[in-house]
Amino acid sequence: MATIIDLHSHSEASDDSRAPVGAYLNWIKLRRAERPLDGIVLTEHRQYNRAADYRALEDQFDVMVLRASEVETDYGHMLVFGVNDDILRRFDFSNVRLPAQEVIDGVAELGGVVVPCHPGRPTVGLCEHYETKPPLENVTAVELLNGGSRKGENERAAALVDRYGYRAIGGSDSHMVSLIGLCATRFDADVRTIDELVRELKSGRYEPVDFRPNRPRPRRAAPEMAGT
Amino acid sequence: MAVDQSLIGKQFEATEPVVVTSEAIAAYCDALGDENYRRPGPDGAIVAPPSFAVTFRNTEAFFHYTPRFGRGFDAGKEVEFFAPIRAGDSITLTSVVREMYEKTGRSGTMTFVVLRSTLTNQRGETVAHVDHRFVHRNPGEPG
Amino acid sequence: MSANTGRHFDSVAVGESLGPHEIVIEKPRARAFAAACGMDSGRFHDDEAARAEGLPGMIIPGNFSLGLLSKLVTDWLGAGPGRLTRIGTTYRAIVLPERRLTLHGFVTHIEREARSVEIDVWIENEEAERLVIGTASVAFPPTD
Numbered sequence: 001m002a003t004i005i006d007l008h009s010h011s012e013a014s015d016d017s018r019a020p021v022g023a024y025l026n027w028i029k030l031r032r033a034e035r036p037l038d039g040i041v042l043t044e045h046r047q048y049n050r051a052a053d054y055r056a057l058e059d060q061f062d063v064m065v066l067r068a069s070e071v072e073t074d075y076g077h078m079l080v081f082g083v084n085d086d087i088l089r090r091f092d093f094s095n096v097r098l099p100a101q102e103v104i105d106g107v108a109e110l111g112g113v114v115v116p117c118h119p120g121r122p123t124v125g126l127c128e129h130y131e132t133k134p135p136l137e138n139v140t141a142v143e144l145l146n147g148g149s150r151k152g153e154n155e156r157a158a159a160l161v162d163r164y165g166y167r168a169i170g171g172s173d174s175h176m177v178s179l180i181g182l183c184a185t186r187f188d189a190d191v192r193t194i195d196e197l198v199r200e201l202k203s204g205r206y207e208p209v210d211f212r213p214n215r216p217r218p219r220r221a222a223p224e225m226a227g228t
Numbered sequence: 229m230a231v232d233q234s235l236i237g238k239q240f241e242a243t244e245p246v247v248v249t250s251e252a253i254a255a256y257c258d259a260l261g262d263e264n265y266r267r268p269g270p271d272g273a274i275v276a277p278p279s280f281a282v283t284f285r286n287t288e289a290f291f292h293y294t295p296r297f298g299r300g301f302d303a304g305k306e307v308e309f310f311a312p313i314r315a316g317d318s319i320t321l322t323s324v325v326r327e328m329y330e331k332t333g334r335s336g337t338m339t340f341v342v343l344r345s346t347l348t349n350q351r352g353e354t355v356a357h358v359d360h361r362f363v364h365r366n367p368g369e370p371g
Numbered sequence: 372m373s374a375n376t377g378r379h380f381d382s383v384a385v386g387e388s389l390g391p392h393e394i395v396i397e398k399p400r401a402r403a404f405a406a407a408c409g410m411d412s413g414r415f416h417d418d419e420a421a422r423a424e425g426l427p428g429m430i431i432p433g434n435f436s437l438g439l440l441s442k443l444v445t446d447w448l449g450a451g452p453g454r455l456t457r458i459g460t461t462y463r464a465i466v467l468p469e470r471r472l473t474l475h476g477f478v479t480h481i482e483r484e485a486r487s488v489e490i491d492v493w494i495e496n497e498e499a500e501r502l503v504i505g506t507a508s509v510a511f512p513p514t515d
Contacts, residue, residue, distance in 0.1 A: 123334055
């Protein structure tokens with residue numbers, strides 16, 4: 001059974017969001033016909049919200065809530081899925097200059113997975129860093145569709161995916177209730193826990209989905225351009 | 229660049245009271261395109277729209293005491309409205325540095341400074357809290 | 372924008388839309404707003420001064436965006452008993468005059484006991500990029 005999850009969202013636990021988790025879930029319930037989400041992942045900025053317990057809200061709205069983090073590195077922002085005590089001991093998520101390659105490799109070694117997000121965004125996206133630095137190794141996937149992207153940013157992400165053969169996810173990057181689920185990821189498998197999410201992200205059996213109204217999906221580069 | 233946290237809690241001297249005129253409210257409403265607030269309220273006084281509260285500032289004192297990292301911008305505001313501002317009111321501003329932190333965004337590594345201004349009227353009533361979020365791009369950083 | 376005789380708490384529903392309203396802010400109006408706010412920086416008044424700062428031209432002050440989004444909410448409330456109690460804005464990108472902008476809002480949350488309403492608000496450009504985002508809170512009296 002396929003599972004559709006918004007892999008990138010921020011609740012009021014992030015410094016720049018005022019969206020309560022309950023309001024997100026209520027919105028998803030109201031807009032399910034347009035944005036048929038099974039769950040969301042809260043990727044709070046520079047922190048892991050270890051103490052949060054959303055089980056009552058999950059039951060009330062029948063929407064899964066998983067927790068992850070968005071960290072800041074020398075190659076831009078990255079989503080960290082499968083955060084655990086070992087990862088938190090090794091990396092200080094409040095550091096805005098984390099070494100990206102160490103984070104990717106260290107998190108993988110400790111059971112998680114790292115996905116660079118909004119790669120087409122200036123300064124905080126992978127594309128710009130690849131212009132001046134060598135490409136990162138062991139990148140599992142990147143965020144091809146980001147609901148907060150400005151014109152051209154998702155298109156740059158598409159070119160990156162084509163060039164390097166990365167797998168692709170989608171997420172809304174919502175900081176406001178009504179924007180939740182505009183972009184998401186459809187997994188072939190049933191995903192119910194963060195461990196299953198990490199396993200599936202490594203498997204590659206998923207694709208980004210775009211629920212933004214009237215938006216064309218970013219065009220991939222022509223096949224002959226790939227690898228250039 | 230590490231953020232100098234020593235300025236958090238820094239209080240600024242209260243501004244001299246500013247008397248709100250009906251002309252000042254009208255000029256604000258005309259530019260905003262707001263006709264509703266030009267009609268006098270039940271007590272006969274012109275009432276300003278809530279957002280008029282952000283026109284009271286003491287940024288000169290703020291920038292005098294806080295470091296400038298380069299080109300500064302208004303990154304956003306958080307405003308709580310407690311009482312309306314009427315023509316004839318006399319508004320005093322007191323301000324304190326609430327937060328300083330770093331993050332990275334489209335413009336590179338940036339330092340954010342949050343300054344809370346409290347607006348008080350001539351009756352000693354708190355009219356509004358305005359949290360100004362200023363951002364400065366750090367010099368010498370990528371982006 | 373049609374006249375609104377007043378919104379009452381019991382008529383408000385999650386998902387309700389404020390706007391969308393399209394506007395174009397001409398340069399003289401942007402300058403007048405900056406002047407009314409005592410904002411004398413050249414970036415709000417003059418293309419050349421703005422370009423000297425690396426901007427594409429004179430920009431609309433963040434306070435103007437905040438004022439427009441506040442007005443979106445107060446127009447929606449109309450002459451009813453509801454009161455704007457809070458607004459928070461984040462300026463994600465510069466807002467330029469003489470461009471078509473669209474103001475959007477949605478009721479996202481209602482606290483029945485507190486009789487308060489949370490609203491998402493934002494300003495989009497012609498490319499549907501959200502230049503300014505924010506949230507607002509509205510309070511209604513115990514009975515209206």
